[in-house]
């Protein structure tokens with residue numbers, strides 16, 4: 503059967519670009535990235551002040567790939583001359599890779615869904631096809647295309663989790679904020695214009711902002727608002743600012759801990775753990791954020807830092823779902839119920855292993871490429887160098903140990 507493409511990659515972020523590069527290295531040419539906005543779109547939508555928490559450093563020549571590199575032989579630290587790139591800088595790095603390696607991308611094309619099977623152009627004698635459905639039909643904003651394989655790389659950032667409790671619609675999700683400085687400046691005017699009573703403004707239990715969620719995004723929101731002069735209360739159902747182990751997917755990174763320490767010293771930041779928010783209401787222009795037993799008040803819309811529901815919701819019926827909210831994938835990161843549909847990026851999880859950082863999920867691009875190349879009967883010899891440079895992680899037993907110190 504003829505398909506428009508051998509492989510359609512949905513999204514041209516860190517995952518899509520990294521994956522397209524591996525396929526190119528293998529000589530698989532009938533590939534396209536379909537990107538609804540522009541290359542690196544999620545990074546371009548990060549708040550202006552946000553920086554990579556994982557540091558970049560050019561160790562490539564000594565066999566240590568830059569933690570934030572998405573391909574072999576590139577380094578964001580080298581290209582951008584910074585250790586903690588901003589979203590805009592990282593998008594520049596991705597665009598440079600696309601240009602340098604002539605990676606195929608169509609921007610401004612939104613993938614609307616994925617349908618298993620391709621309607622054959624010609625049918626069998628009686629006008630119907632008896633063959634097993636193969637490949638995928640991909641309806642897009644620019645018409646439908648077909649592909650033998652789909653690699654889903656549409657990420658999480660553009661699909662925030664918003665409906666978490668009654669009144670969540672009164673909050674602003676951190677992923678929709680374009681600048682913390684602008685929000686802080688705006689909020690000053692808003693507070694004054696609102697005419698909140700002097701007593702409320704002077705009440706120490708009333709803060710400028712309540713942030714709901716105290717993981718990386720929540721603490722990033724809080725330290726930035728504190729930096730621009732605001733008082734902030736962070737509420738979290740756990741105590742994520744207390745280190746619990748050496749996996750940065752489960753504990754705050756050193757970069758964030760350092761900034762948190764500085765913010766706490768100002769006296770304008772309060773961290774409240776073991777508090778599950780039940781509701782938010784707005785009354786007399788103040789926002790009340792309540793747990794079962796206590797209420798916190800803020801002068802501005804509370805910030806939701808409650809994570810992401812993720813792009814896989816668009817194609818949820820093509821996966822078996824686990825109780826923990828992740829999709830079931832086989833050892834090649836392929837849907838267990840839709841063969842030929844692969845997932846890459848931060849939505850990949852195998853047991854306790856969370857692939858939410860670039861240095862983690864990039865190691866699975868070669869695993870997916872290997873599976874596709876075998877079925878297309880393309881040589882996988884070029885993948886050996888990926889294995890040499892810790893970019894081909896097919897044995898997951900290696901990554902479970904905690905650091906000793």
Ligand SMILES: Cc1cc2nc3c(=O)[nH]c(=O)nc-3n(C[C@H](O)[C@H](O)[C@H](O)COP(=O)(O)OP(=O)(O)OC[C@H]3O[C@@H](n4cnc5c(N)ncnc54)[C@H](O)[C@@H]3O)c2cc1C
Pocket residue numbers: 512513514515516517518536537538539540541542543544545553554555556570611612613614655656657658659660719813816846847848858859860861
């Ligand atoms: C706030 C935040 C901070 C982070 N900081 C770090 C960090 O410091 N270090 C690190 O390693 N990781 C970090 N991460 C993890 C981060 O998710 C990944 O590093 C990275 O963004 C994931 O890349 P991706 O390509 O999978 O997704 P994205 O970067 O989100 O790219 C997905 C692409 O798909 C496109 N797209 C989406 N839907 C469609 C559609 N329907 N049709 C067509 N195109 C579509 C989007 O426009 C986008 O360009 C952070 C994540 C968040 C949320």
